[in-house]
Amino acid sequence: MTGQASRSLRVALLGCGVVGSAVARLLTEHADDMRARVGAPLEIVGIAVRRAGRDRSATGVDAALFTTDADDLVTRADVVVEVIGGIEPARSLILRAMEHGASVVTANKALLAEDGPTLYAAAARHGVDLYYEAAVAGAIPLLRPLRESLAGDEVHQVLGIVNGTTNYVLDKMDRTGASFADALEQAQALGYAEADPTADVEGFDAAAKAAILASLAFHSRVAGKDVHREGITDVTAADVAAAREMDSVIKLLAICERLDGGISVRVHPAMIPRSHPLAGVGDAYNAVFVEADAAGQLMFYGRGAGGDPTASAVLGDIVAVAQHRVAGGLGPGESSYADLPVRPMGDALTRYHISLDVADRPGVLAKVASAFADHGVSIETVRQRLVPADDERPESGANLVVVTHTATDAALSATVASLRDLDVVRDVTSVMRVEGS
Ligand SMILES: NC(=O)c1ccc[n+]([C@@H]2O[C@H](COP(=O)([O-])OP(=O)(O)OC[C@H]3O[C@@H](n4cnc5c(N)ncnc54)[C@H](O)[C@@H]3O)[C@@H](O)[C@H]2O)c1
Ligand SMILES: N[C@@H](CCO)C(=O)O
Numbered sequence: 001m002t003g004q005a006s007r008s009l010r011v012a013l014l015g016c017g018v019v020g021s022a023v024a025r026l027l028t029e030h031a032d033d034m035r036a037r038v039g040a041p042l043e044i045v046g047i048a049v050r051r052a053g054r055d056r057s058a059t060g061v062d063a064a065l066f067t068t069d070a071d072d073l074v075t076r077a078d079v080v081v082e083v084i085g086g087i088e089p090a091r092s093l094i095l096r097a098m099e100h101g102a103s104v105v106t107a108n109k110a111l112l113a114e115d116g117p118t119l120y121a122a123a124a125r126h127g128v129d130l131y132y133e134a135a136v137a138g139a140i141p142l143l144r145p146l147r148e149s150l151a152g153d154e155v156h157q158v159l160g161i162v163n164g165t166t167n168y169v170l171d172k173m174d175r176t177g178a179s180f181a182d183a184l185e186q187a188q189a190l191g192y193a194e195a196d197p198t199a200d201v202e203g204f205d206a207a208a209k210a211a212i213l214a215s216l217a218f219h220s221r222v223a224g225k226d227v228h229r230e231g232i233t234d235v236t237a238a239d240v241a242a243a244r245e246m247d248s249v250i251k252l253l254a255i256c257e258r259l260d261g262g263i264s265v266r267v268h269p270a271m272i273p274r275s276h277p278l279a280g281v282g283d284a285y286n287a288v289f290v291e292a293d294a295a296g297q298l299m300f301y302g303r304g305a306g307g308d309p310t311a312s313a314v315l316g317d318i319v320a321v322a323q324h325r326v327a328g329g330l331g332p333g334e335s336s337y338a339d340l341p342v343r344p345m346g347d348a349l350t351r352y353h354i355s356l357d358v359a360d361r362p363g364v365l366a367k368v369a370s371a372f373a374d375h376g377v378s379i380e381t382v383r384q385r386l387v388p389a390d391d392e393r394p395e396s397g398a399n400l401v402v403v404t405h406t407a408t409d410a411a412l413s414a415t416v417a418s419l420r421d422l423d424v425v426r427d428v429t430s431v432m433r434v435e436g437s
């Protein structure tokens, strides 16, 4: 492919939704700069859509370029940009594009987390590039730093907020007292949420991103199904109130870290102190910490969702793979040589914040404390507040808030199960992991 600077590079776009329409518009608006940066003009040869005949004039693209025949389109391009989403037909179209010699740029974390190795293998077989910066943390340059800039270092931990929708929802709930449903509706209207918001609120989107991050950071194969996943649908008003009392906020975190010769990869809500840099990440912003052996701590922050921010990352990838076409050569392929095993969630090291309604009787604290001791869990702080009797509860009681030291998740969750069984515990009102302190 070397020496083709004079001929234009054919770009095919699959999908013209939130991201696709922004890519089409920006490619058109910045055509001259793109040509200068790539060393050849980029020519949009077609945009595959599901339904023909819609008004897509805002993209500035010639209406004749829209087609419903994606199978044909992928055979006549040098660069195929997949922004349909989902597993099929995205996977088949990407594989067909590669078979026909096209490099692929995709924003599809669901597909990469489910079947990334198949895509990498096809890219290697056909001598084409596979780039996907937009798949994790939208506009934020994060995958290229992991894949290239940190390729000589040893990453210990990747920790961050990688789902804009849930961050928007949790932030709105914390700051304005909005209900979960209202905040989610606003996130959808702004184009942050996936078509089916289950993927966002149940943590599937963040888990897919965690799988991609862990694979790159630890040179191993981690699939979405390997990631321990808890979403935000069980985060209650009591949890939010408990976090407030601790001067903390609740965030949905993706955590990838080395653990006992393997790795821990997990997504779950956690309390973090308001003083922690991640606590100040509001709206649909994403932020990711990376800790590496020689580099130390790095932090990446920016827009993780939305049409234009995501399109920015897609365009950067288009320029990269197009430059390779012009100059010859390829970007990095899959690196999974370390083959580190993913440890079960029970082995993960974390801390719990537990809020309990207990009876106000002698010996209650001792029984509660022994439930922790029985599982080898050390208590960091205990706070007790009396709850006077009222119409609903004729007996007075106490609210106990216990924050533990670090222990395995298995020991901590077994402790919570034991607490629920204690006769002196009337209710376990909130259980939340504590990170970042
Ligand atoms: N929206 C974001 O903020 C964001 C951010 C990062 C990554 N992504 C990823 O980008 C991809 C696209 O997301 P989106 O938000 O633009 O979704 P979207 O639902 O707005 O757009 C997808 C488009 O693909 C079209 N489509 C579906 N099947 C098709 C087919 N067979 N042929 C042609 N077109 C077809 C749909 O009609 C729709 O217009 C997904 O993989 C998503 O995970 C989105
Ligand atoms: N739905 C995703 C889009 C970006 O991947 C989010 O809210 O972060």
Ligand code: NA
Pocket (backbone or CB within 6 Å): 133, 134, 135, 136, 137, 138, 139, 140, 141, 142, 143, 313
């Ligand atoms: Na990114």
